[in-house]
Amino acid sequence: MSLLNLTDVTIGVTQDTAGHEERLDLVHGLTLDVVAGQTLCVVGESGSGKTVTALSVVRLLEFVAPVYTEGEIAVGGVDVTRLGAEQMRAYRGARIGMIFQEALDSLNPAQRVGAQLLEAYRPDGVPARGGLKARRAAEAKAKALLAEVGLTDTARIMALYPHQMSGGMQQRVMIAMALMSDPDILIADEPTTALDVTTQAEILALFQRVQREHRTACVFITHDMGVAAEIADRIAVMYRGRLVEIGDKLDILTAPRHPYTRALLECVPRLGVSRREGFPTISEARLRAVTEGTAGRDEPVTETLRLPDAPAPVGDTPPLGIDRVTKVYGRRSRLARRSPVRAVNEVSLEIAPGEFFGLVGESGSGKTTLGRMVAALETPTSGRIAFGEHQITPAGLSGDERAFRRQAQLVFQDPQSSLDPRHTVARIIAEPLRELTPLRGGELDRRVAELIDEVGLPAGCADRLPAQLSGGQRQRVSIARAVAARPRLIVADEPTSALDVSVQGQVMNLLLQLRRSHGISFLFITHNLSLVLSVADRVGVMYGGELIETGTPHEIATSSAHDYTRRLLAANPDLSAYIGRHGHPSR
Amino acid sequence: MTPTAQMSVPVSGRAASPLARALRRNRLLSAATALLVLIVLAVVILPPFLPDANATDPVHRLLPPSADHLLGTDSYGRDVFSRLVSGGRTSLGLSALITVCAAFTGMVIGLVSGFYRAVDAVVMRIMDAWMSFPAIILAMALAIGLGASIWTELIALTVLFTPFTARVIRSRVLSVAARQYIGAARVSGMRPAKILVVHVLPNVLPLALVQVVILSASAMLVDGAMSFLGMGIAPPTPTWGNMIAEGRSYLVQAPWLIVVPGLAIMACVLLLNLIGSSMRDVVDPRARALGDLQRLRARGAAR
Numbered sequence: 001m002s003l004l005n006l007t008d009v010t011i012g013v014t015q016d017t018a019g020h021e022e023r024l025d026l027v028h029g030l031t032l033d034v035v036a037g038q039t040l041c042v043v044g045e046s047g048s049g050k051t052v053t054a055l056s057v058v059r060l061l062e063f064v065a066p067v068y069t070e071g072e073i074a075v076g077g078v079d080v081t082r083l084g085a086e087q088m089r090a091y092r093g094a095r096i097g098m099i100f101q102e103a104l105d106s107l108n109p110a111q112r113v114g115a116q117l118l119e120a121y122r123p124d125g126v127p128a129r130g131g132l133k134a135r136r137a138a139e140a141k142a143k144a145l146l147a148e149v150g151l152t153d154t155a156r157i158m159a160l161y162p163h164q165m166s167g168g169m170q171q172r173v174m175i176a177m178a179l180m181s182d183p184d185i186l187i188a189d190e191p192t193t194a195l196d197v198t199t200q201a202e203i204l205a206l207f208q209r210v211q212r213e214h215r216t217a218c219v220f221i222t223h224d225m226g227v228a229a230e231i232a233d234r235i236a237v238m239y240r241g242r243l244v245e246i247g248d249k250l251d252i253l254t255a256p257r258h259p260y261t262r263a264l265l266e267c268v269p270r271l272g273v274s275r276r277e278g279f280p281t282i283s284e285a286r287l288r289a290v291t292e293g294t295a296g297r298d299e300p301v302t303e304t305l306r307l308p309d310a311p312a313p314v315g316d317t318p319p320l321g322i323d324r325v326t327k328v329y330g331r332r333s334r335l336a337r338r339s340p341v342r343a344v345n346e347v348s349l350e351i352a353p354g355e356f357f358g359l360v361g362e363s364g365s366g367k368t369t370l371g372r373m374v375a376a377l378e379t380p381t382s383g384r385i386a387f388g389e390h391q392i393t394p395a396g397l398s399g400d401e402r403a404f405r406r407q408a409q410l411v412f413q414d415p416q417s418s419l420d421p422r423h424t425v426a427r428i429i430a431e432p433l434r435e436l437t438p439l440r441g442g443e444l445d446r447r448v449a450e451l452i453d454e455v456g457l458p459a460g461c462a463d464r465l466p467a468q469l470s471g472g473q474r475q476r477v478s479i480a481r482a483v484a485a486r487p488r489l490i491v492a493d494e495p496t497s498a499l500d501v502s503v504q505g506q507v508m509n510l511l512l513q514l515r516r517s518h519g520i521s522f523l524f525i526t527h528n529l530s531l532v533l534s535v536a537d538r539v540g541v542m543y544g545g546e547l548i549e550t551g552t553p554h555e556i557a558t559s560s561a562h563d564y565t566r567r568l569l570a571a572n573p574d575l576s577a578y579i580g581r582h583g584h585p586s587r
Numbered sequence: 588m589t590p591t592a593q594m595s596v597p598v599s600g601r602a603a604s605p606l607a608r609a610l611r612r613n614r615l616l617s618a619a620t621a622l623l624v625l626i627v628l629a630v631v632i633l634p635p636f637l638p639d640a641n642a643t644d645p646v647h648r649l650l651p652p653s654a655d656h657l658l659g660t661d662s663y664g665r666d667v668f669s670r671l672v673s674g675g676r677t678s679l680g681l682s683a684l685i686t687v688c689a690a691f692t693g694m695v696i697g698l699v700s701g702f703y704r705a706v707d708a709v710v711m712r713i714m715d716a717w718m719s720f721p722a723i724i725l726a727m728a729l730a731i732g733l734g735a736s737i738w739t740e741l742i743a744l745t746v747l748f749t750p751f752t753a754r755v756i757r758s759r760v761l762s763v764a765a766r767q768y769i770g771a772a773r774v775s776g777m778r779p780a781k782i783l784v785v786h787v788l789p790n791v792l793p794l795a796l797v798q799v800v801i802l803s804a805s806a807m808l809v810d811g812a813m814s815f816l817g818m819g820i821a822p823p824t825p826t827w828g829n830m831i832a833e834g835r836s837y838l839v840q841a842p843w844l845i846v847v848p849g850l851a852i853m854a855c856v857l858l859l860n861l862i863g864s865s866m867r868d869v870v871d872p873r874a875r876a877l878g879d880l881q882r883l884r885a886r887g888a889a890r
Binding site: 375377401402409410413414418419431432435436481485 | 767768776
């Protein structure tokens with residue numbers, strides 16, 4: 001019998017607009033079930049309602065928003081939507097455990113981990129009473145669980161504060177904490193999204209083992225099909241608040257029935273599949289046609305860009321030369337006993353004119369710092385970077401800064417924060433034109449309109465503020481700003497990591513197109529190995545501030561000499577094993 | 588009172604302005620603003636229609652409130668209502684002036700020291716030392732050193748309030764400066780000084796406005812205290828502070844002498860604080876979210 005049953009669940013918020021209340025449905029008529037001992041992965045892009053669904057099972061949303069829930073959410077046969085506040089409290093933690101995305105945010109920074117673990121021990125759904133005996137039981141349980149999640153040094157771990165642990169350790173503690181009261185159901189909301197791939201692989205393996213051993217039913221929310229493929233027994237795909245498809249993992253991955261699922265699978269970059277000629281993207285219009293029945297269900301809903309064959313001549317693009325560059329943060333001083341950090345250590349690198357160079361590494365590998373030095377936002381501690389007639393040395397940028405800025409531009413990671421919230425799109429794009437080019441007045445407006453069109457934004461966007469745009473549109477604005485002054489080199493620092501896969505395809509296509517049409521060199525920084533291997537001409541792997549390896553994607557993927565690269569490849573959640581290597585999922 | 592109150596709030600027509608919209612949505616804010624505007628209007632318009640604030644009349648001294656003298660008379664037989672109104676002119680006017688000056692200097696210092704790290708290290712240590720000195724004593728020392736006059740008080744209080752404003756503005760500038768659009772502006776080739784004006788200032792301004800309103804409330808209080816101590820504007824020019832000072836000898840016989848200006852100061856400070864905190868709700872999304880959450884919790888408990 002299934003442990004968790006959602007029957008025709010509709011969840012929404014009431015909005016107070018102009019005096020009268022309006023209802024906005026976030027999830028429509030959702031029906032799904034989870035069996036004890038199984039993991040159901042709920043996969044969807046942002047705004048698909050997956051997190052809303054998960055949070056309303058534990059009924060956490062009612063604390064943050066005026067929500068309403070219709071339909072039935074049954075946990076072991078009891079409809080939790082009808083429980084009183086007191087009864088519900090006995091369910092949270094004790095019967096339904098929850099693991100959140102940001103472990104550091106979910107742990108109390110002012111309390112030792114041990115105390116927090118003990119607090120979570122509620123064997124009968126109520127805080128444990130009975131003094132010393134219950135405390136002993138709780139402590140024994142906490143120690144056993146910590147050992148189980150791989151933190152064997154239990155006494156020391158329990159005395160630590162959350163900030164003294166790494167992200168992976170924090171997430172392990174969170175898993176142990178969720179298991180403290182032996183819940184029947186475990187809900188995990190993107191628990192590995194904030195982690196590096198190697199840590200993610202460890203946590204996923206651990207999660208799977210723990211779930212099998214405790215025979216908990218598990219709802220695992222993720223946006224990453226690769227992660228779902230690793231961990232799920234069954235997969236549910238959500239799109240715009242509706243359940244699109246639910247089925248066994250193999251069925252979904254190898255023979256998806258719904259066109260959206262198929263499209264989503266196709267959009268995920270895979271090892272061994274080159275996307276240098278363009279990424280597939282989901283066409284909204286075609287998807288609508290298929291779902292409304294005006295087109296056959298087997299019609300593809302993805303479009304794949306085909307770039308023009310002849311690339312633009314690289315012309316006057318100079319090569320970028322990075323020569324033994326080191327960046328050290330902090331100085332050894334007598335006042336603050338902090339040792340200096342070597343963010344980048346003796347990195348040498350050449351990027352040929354018009355080349356698309358992918359730089360991959362985990363957090364703290366120094367890849368962003370290197371990018372910022374190439375863009376002359378930081379000066380190296382030693383070494384030098386040469387681009388054409390410009391040199392960046394420890395003394396700073398030599399020559400005219402504006403001339404350099406005309407040549408080299410940077411696309412930032414988070415389009416939310418890289419656009420001034422008070423400036424309109426047109427003003428944002430005009431900024432580099434005003435500063436770096438002599439264009440003024442009508443010519444300037446014409447160039448801005450041209451750029452808006454070139455990056456595929458609707459013309460009406462010009463007067464909008466960033467808050468009125470979607471994530472993908474914001475990143476397009478950011479790219480338009482970067483190409484405005486016709487640079488020869490673009491440093492793209494994780495430009496797609498804040499975006500959904502289908503939108504990622506669009507943004508990557510745009511970058512590829514710009515490269516073809518303008519002959520721009522790219523230094524593309526990312527943590528996504530599948531993405532960079534499918535798109536770059538050459539790939540460099542950074543680890544601990546050092547560039548440990550460079551090579552073509554093929555060399556890196558098949559014959560890497562370096563241990564770390566191989567570990568990275570092994571940890572990378574990839575769909576290639578399930579899906580035929582030639583574009584479409586095998587049927 | 589109601590018609591005036593409504594007139595002073597832009598009701599329609601300028602719906603596009605965010606301030607007007609905020610006023611319409613937030614009843615507390617609009618009511619407090621209306622009342623304050625009413626007080627300011629009264630203080631500005633009324634004096635010509637009232638008896639001279641400095642006309643003494645020893646025969647009718649210490650009269651209780653009556654139809655002739657709305658709020659009674661003081662120890663020299665001067666009409667308390669006239670003095671209250673013209674004292675309001677000086678008190679409100681001076682506080683406003685102090686606020687503007689302190690806000691301006693604080694803003695400049697805050698912007699510069701938040702944005703240029705080298706300046707920050709020096710300026711903020713000076714501000715720290717400044718703030719650790721007892722406020723009123725600093726003001727008194729300045730007033731004694733320079734002689735009590737309106738200008739001394741202006742300088743003293745500006746000096747006093749500058750570090751507080753500078754600190755608040757600086758912390759906001761620091762958070763704005765860490766946003767990526769500042770880096771993007773640098774990549775666009777913008778000079779730091781221009782970035783400060785084009786990107787940082789507009790994003791700091793809403794919070795600065797809130798800070799200014801709250802600052803003006805403290806300016807009123809300190810100004811009242813200064814005149815009470817005789818460091819501010821010298822009698823016979825009335826201020827609310829020196830009215831309380833003069834009335835305190837007659838606390839028992841004529842309590843209205845200190846109750847009336849005291850209430851006036853209290854009302855203005857309260858209104859300014861109310862306006863400040865409701866403006867913060869409008870400007871700061873985090874404060875608004877917190878407020879909404881509290882309301883939600885209250886509603887949940889009521890059900």
